[in-house]
Amino acid sequence: MSILVFIEHKDCTLNKTSLEAITAAQSIGKDLGVGVTAVIPCDKDCGLAQEIDRYAIHKVIVVKNEKLGIYTPDAYADAWEQVIKATNPQYVVMSHTYQVRDFAPKVAARLGREVVGDCIRYRSEGDKLVLTRRIFLGKLDADVSLGGEAPYFVTFQSGAFRGDAAEKGSGASVETMTVDVGDVRMTPEAPFQEAKASVDLTKSEIIVAIGRGIKSQENITIAQQLADVLGADLAASRPICDADWLPIDRQIGSSGQTVAPKVYIALGISGAIQHIVGMKNAGTIIAVNKDAEAPIFDIADYGIVGDLFEAVPVMIEEIKKVKG
Amino acid sequence: MKQVANKDAVLRISSDEKWINETDVAQQTNESDGYALEEALRTVEAKGEGEVVVCTLGPQGAKSVIKDALARGAHRAIQIIVEDSKTLSAYQVAKTIADAIREENADLIFGGLQSDDASYGQTGVILAELLGIPHATIVIEVDRESLGETLRVKRELESGWYQWFTYKLPALMTIQSGISQIRYASLKGIMAAKSKPVTEVTPSVEAFASAPTIEKVYMPLKTKQTQMLGNGDAKAGAVELIEKLRSEVRVI
Numbered sequence: 214m215s216i217l218v219f220i221e222h223k224d225c226t227l228n229k230t231s232l233e234a235i236t237a238a239q240s241i242g243k244d245l246g247v248g249v250t251a252v253i254p255c256d257k258d259c260g261l262a263q264e265i266d267r268y269a270i271h272k273v274i275v276v277k278n279e280k281l282g283i284y285t286p287d288a289y290a291d292a293w294e295q296v297i298k299a300t301n302p303q304y305v306v307m308s309h310t311y312q313v314r315d316f317a318p319k320v321a322a323r324l325g326r327e328v329v330g331d332c333i334r335y336r337s338e339g340d341k342l343v344l345t346r347r348i349f350l351g352k353l354d355a356d357v358s359l360g361g362e363a364p365y366f367v368t369f370q371s372g373a374f375r376g377d378a379a380e381k382g383s384g385a386s387v388e389t390m391t392v393d394v395g396d397v398r399m400t401p402e403a404p405f406q407e408a409k410a411s412v413d414l415t416k417s418e419i420i421v422a423i424g425r426g427i428k429s430q431e432n433i434t435i436a437q438q439l440a441d442v443l444g445a446d447l448a449a450s451r452p453i454c455d456a457d458w459l460p461i462d463r464q465i466g467s468s469g470q471t472v473a474p475k476v477y478i479a480l481g482i483s484g485a486i487q488h489i490v491g492m493k494n495a496g497t498i499i500a501v502n503k504d505a506e507a508p509i510f511d512i513a514d515y516g517i518v519g520d521l522f523e524a525v526p527v528m529i530e531e532i533k534k535v536k537g
Numbered sequence: 538m539k540q541v542a543n544k545d546a547v548l549r550i551s552s553d554e555k556w557i558n559e560t561d562v563a564q565q566t567n568e569s570d571g572y573a574l575e576e577a578l579r580t581v582e583a584k585g586e587g588e589v590v591v592c593t594l595g596p597q598g599a600k601s602v603i604k605d606a607l608a609r610g611a612h613r614a615i616q617i618i619v620e621d622s623k624t625l626s627a628y629q630v631a632k633t634i635a636d637a638i639r640e641e642n643a644d645l646i647f648g649g650l651q652s653d654d655a656s657y658g659q660t661g662v663i664l665a666e667l668l669g670i671p672h673a674t675i676v677i678e679v680d681r682e683s684l685g686e687t688l689r690v691k692r693e694l695e696s697g698w699y700q701w702f703t704y705k706l707p708a709l710m711t712i713q714s715g716i717s718q719i720r721y722a723s724l725k726g727i728m729a730a731k732s733k734p735v736t737e738v739t740p741s742v743e744a745f746a747s748a749p750t751i752e753k754v755y756m757p758l759k760t761k762q763t764q765m766l767g768n769g770d771a772k773a774g775a776v777e778l779i780e781k782l783r784s785e786v787r788v789i
C-alpha cells in the first residue's frame with residue numbers, strides 16, 4: 214500500500230506546487246500509516262529525481278517513455294494507468310494545476326474511479342479521508358466522503374498545503390519504470406508567453422483592483438482616480454481583461470500576475486480562488502463589495518459592505534484631506 | 538450546457554445540509570457553457586454546414602437553458618431529464634450524457650470548463666474518455682481556419698503561458714469563459730426556437746460505486762479576522778477606511 218504523489222515539471226524543471234502535493238501526501242501518509250511514492254513522468258532519466266528523493270518519501274519512480282517529453286493528456290493517461298496498476302496505491306495525490314485538471318479525471322475514469330478535486334483540506338476517519346471542497350464559486354464548503362474502493366484520487370487547491378513544509382528525508386530510492394504509450398491523438402506545439410507584460414505589478418506597493426462590480430469601462434475612471442491619489446497601480450480580475458477594458462498584463466490571478474503589495478484594494482471583486490491565488494499574500498487586503506457573503510471578505514483585513522460607487526468618491530475625498 | 542443557481546442569488550443551505558435549497562433560487566446557464574455554445578455556433582458557421590445540438594442534463598426546469606440556446610442559434614436539443622441531478626457525481630453526469638449522445642457521433646463536442654455550482658471541472662474530460670475521443674481543457678482560442686480532419690486550438694496554461702494543440706476529430710473541447718463575445722438571442726431567434734426539435738430522454742442513472750458523497754455543506758470558516766467598516770453604510774465605511782490606512786496601515 215502506498216500513496217502516489219504526482220511531480221509536475223516542464224523540461225525537468227519542477228512545478229513548485231508539486232511540493233505542496235508532497236506535503237499533503239506526507240501528511241495523509243502519517244495519518245494512515247502508509248508510505249509515499251513520488252511519480253515523475255519523463256522522456257529521460259529525469260534530473261528531477263535527485264531533487265525529489267531528498268524529501269521524506271519511500272521511493273521515486275521515473276515513469277519513462279519518449280512520448281512523455283511534452284505533456285499530452287493521452288500519453289499521461291496511458292502512463293498513469295500503468296503506474297497505478299503496477300503499484301496498486303491507496304491514494305493518488307496531486308495539486309490541482311491546469312495540467313492535472315486536464316488528465317487526472319481521464320485516468321480516474323478509465324479505472325472506474327472519480328477524482329475528488331480542488332480540495333482545501335482533509336481529515337481522516339479511520340482509513341478513509343473526508344475532504345473539503347469549495348462549491349458555488351467559493352460561497353460554500355462541502356465535506357465529501359469517498360466512495361468505493363482504492364485507489365482514491367484527490368487533488369488539492371494551490372495553497373491548501375505549504376510547499377516549504379515538505380519534510381526532508383535521508384534519500385529515497387529512485388526507480389525507473391518504462392511504460393507503453395499508445396496512440397496520441399493531439400499534437401502539441403511549444404508553449405509560449407503572449408507579448409511580454411509591459412507593466413510589472415509585482416513591484417507595486419499599492420494596488421487598486423477592479424472586478425465586474427465596476428460595471429462599465431467608463432466607470433474605471435473613478436478607480437483610476439483612487440489609484441492616482443494613493444500612488445497606486447490599477448489591476449483587475451479576469452473578466453475585466455477578457456472584455457478588453459484593461460490590458461491583459463493587469464490581470465491578477467492564476468492566469469495572470471501574482472502580486473504581494475503592501476496594500477491591495479479589491480473593488481467589486483467576488484474573490485474566486487483563481488483571483489485569490491494571485492493576491493492573497495498582500496500585506497493588507499481591503500475589499501469593497503455589496504454582497505456581504507462574497508468570498509473576498511474571507512481573506513480581507515478590512516471590509517466595506519456596500520456600493521463601490523458610493524465608497525470610492527468618499528475615499529478619494531478623504532485621502533485628499535489627509536494629504537492636504 | 539448546465540443550469541446552475543444564479544451568480545448573485547442568496548444561497549440557503551438545505552435542511553439536510555447536503556446542498557442548497559434551490560426552490561426559490563433564480564437559475565441561469567453556467568457561465569462557461571454560454572461560451573461553449575458560441576464556439577460551436579461559430580464553428581458550424583465557419584464550416585458552412587452542419588448543426589449545433591445542445592444537450593443539458595437536469596430537472597424539467599432546465600428547459601430554459603435549451604430554449605435560450607435554441608434562440609441563440611442552436612438547431613436542436615437533447616434534454617436529459619433527471620430530477621435530482623444535483624446529487625450526481627461528475628462521472629454519473631458524464632456517463633448519462635455519454636449514453637444519451639453517443640449515437641449522435643458528433644464531430645466536435647464543446648462544453649464549459651467548470652460548473653459554477655458543483656465545480657467538478659471534470660465532466661467534459663470524463664465524457665471524452667467514455668466516448669473514446671480526445672479532449673482539450675481550458676481552450677481559449679479555436680483556429681477555425683484549420684478546421685478539417687483536425688482542429689487546432691489554443692489552451693491556456695498557468696501564469697500567462699499558452700500552447701497550441703492540433704486534434705484529430707472527433708474531439709471534445711472545454712471552453713474558458715471570456716473566449717469571445719457571446720451573441721444575444723434576436724427576436725427572430727426566439728420565435729424560431731419554438732419550432733426547433735427537442736428530444737427528451739428520461740434515463741435511469743446508473744449507480745456508481747466510486748462516487749464521492751457530500752456529507753455536509755456549510756459556510757466557509759473564516760481564516761482571517763476582518764474588520765468590517767461602516768456597518769453597511771458605504772460612505773461611512775470609506776471614511777473609516779482612510780483613517781485606518783493613515784493610522785494603522787500607514788500608507789497615507
Ligand SMILES: Cc1cc2nc3c(=O)[nH]c(=O)nc-3n(C[C@H](O)[C@H](O)[C@H](O)COP(=O)(O)OP(=O)(O)OC[C@H]3O[C@@H](n4cnc5c(N)ncnc54)[C@H](O)[C@@H]3O)c2cc1C
Nearest residue numbers: 424425426450451466467468481482483485487488503521
Ligand atoms: C482556469 C481558470 C482560470 C482563471 N484565471 C483567473 C485569473 O487569473 N484571474 C481572475 O481574476 N479570475 C480568473 N478566473 C475567473 C474566476 O473564476 C472568476 O470568474 C473571476 O475572478 C470573477 O471576477 P469578478 O470577481 O470580477 O466577477 P464576479 O465574480 O462577477 O464578482 C463581481 C462582484 O462585484 C460585486 N459588485 C457588483 N456590483 C457592485 C457594486 N456596485 N459595488 C460593490 N460591489 C459590487 C458583486 O457582489 C460580486 O461579488 C479563472 C477561472 C478559471 C476557471
Ligand SMILES: Nc1ncnc2c1ncn2[C@@H]1O[C@H](COP(=O)(O)O)[C@@H](O)[C@H]1O
Nearest residue numbers: 538539594648649651652657658659660
Ligand atoms: N448536468 C449537466 N448538463 C449538461 N452539461 C453539464 C452538466 N454538468 C456538467 N456539464 C458540462 O460540463 C462542464 C463542467 O462541469 P463540472 O464538471 O461540473 O465542473 C460544464 O461547464 C458543462 O458544460
